[in-house]
Amino acid sequence: MKKGIITVVGKDRVGIISEVCAYLAKDNINILDISQTIVQGFFNMMMIVDVNNITKPFGEVVDELDQLGNKIGVTIKLQHEEIFNKMHRL
């Protein structure tokens, strides 16, 4: 299974998770794992998602998440999991 890692960082507010999840559902991206913390008012979330059945090119999703982030005032990044596996695992 091909997985993507989504990181969301920014000032906390109501509805961040809901907006991100609504976007993902629309593009047929299944969420496999979520971890989230709030440190001193800063929202910090990491999601592992299944990107096997996305309906559009990966790069487009990256751009759209970036735009969504701008809209709701947080930084949203989607990366293919391989970069983390390669860097941190032998």
Added chain:
Amino acid sequence: MINSLEVLETNTMILKENLDVRTITMGISLIDCADPDIDRFNENIYNKITTKAKNLVKVGEDIEKKYGVPIVNKRISITPIAIAASSTKTDSYVSIAKTLDRAAKEVGVNFIGGFSAIVSKGMTESDKKLIKSIPEALATTERVCSSVNVGSTKTGINMDAVKLLGSTIKETAILTKDSDSIGCAKFVVFCNAPDDNPFMAGAFHGVSEADAIINVGVSGPGVVKKALETCRGKDFEELCETIKKTAFKITRVGQLVAKEASKALGVPFGIIDLSLAPTPAIGDSIAEILQEIGVDYVGAPGTTAALALLNDQVKKGGVMASSYVGGLSGAFIPVSEDQGMIDAVNKGALTIEKLEAMTCVCSVGLDMIAIPGKTKESTISGMIADEMAIGMINQKTTAVRVIPVIGKDVGDQAEFGGLLGYAPLMPVNEFGCERLINRGGRIPAPIHSFKN
């Protein structure tokens, strides 16, 4: 299972410490483009380059998106033109440089390297024509890079070529004097030039290579610097361990990008070049790493030791991360492209002589050094000869990329713009070496070249 600390570490490296892949360079052989007719030759190379590299920039951008890691440059290296064009009947190769420039613009790469000749032992007619064309070629094109290999451990040094290049550099400087002699920033003289170096201005596609190949140059001085901040005051064992681990991680990103690019373009993967390459951006500096290791400014006593250590640990960490390592693999120490180096020159801590000593243990050589425009041709040849000798005797690659800035002197500053940065002019030892340069002929290969 991926954990959030690792994700955080990777993304901090990318966002705050300038981790990037410096370049994807596609090497393309032009040997099959040979034609006696210059127009047909130009057409052949234009068609081959624009066909092979059609998707290079697009694929590079897709990979950037996929992994969220910047790939700063997409470039092309080609068979040295002096070889590819040797059967072409013409007096000047300037039109070839213009064709290369056009092809580079068409596919969207920022540099194309390989307006080059390999004359370590002697020059063919084609080599002479190429060298004669260099000043005009570099003055009338934007993206073409040129290099000449004038020596190697196996052949010795071609001193006729060294002499000729002193005047070639001067002429290039004069032709581009309106833009701080920038033509010279696109030209390198080499000893022991590798066939698979992805870094400009010295990249070319050697004759030992396949028809097309993908080489990747990694970067990341900022990441190493940040990692070293965690071991301030600790001993060398810990210092080396930290550099190795960081180099490993950086190289793994390069390896991943290289594999991916090679698959997407249908072109075999060549090598990863393990070089740490600085940029003028703050926090992306080799000089800062050396300072973190323990010298106040680059050039202070201890600098060469620090650089030697850095280079060695980068290689030790990097070789395990990639199946094929090649190119130059080490730390670049250009002046104009590294803010820490510029500061060291301005402080008076760093001189050309110290830089020359540092080139014994770095990846390349005297790189992006601005010198007074009045510097004599023979003096430039002398600097080249010294640097080539270091490479020849020590069986390593060395290079010279000096820029005599016409109309400027020590105390002035040269502006090259973009990735090439800016540089304060450095004083050059003005005592003569004309008698040495005028002897002509070759310096024979050293005794340890007779290994077999």
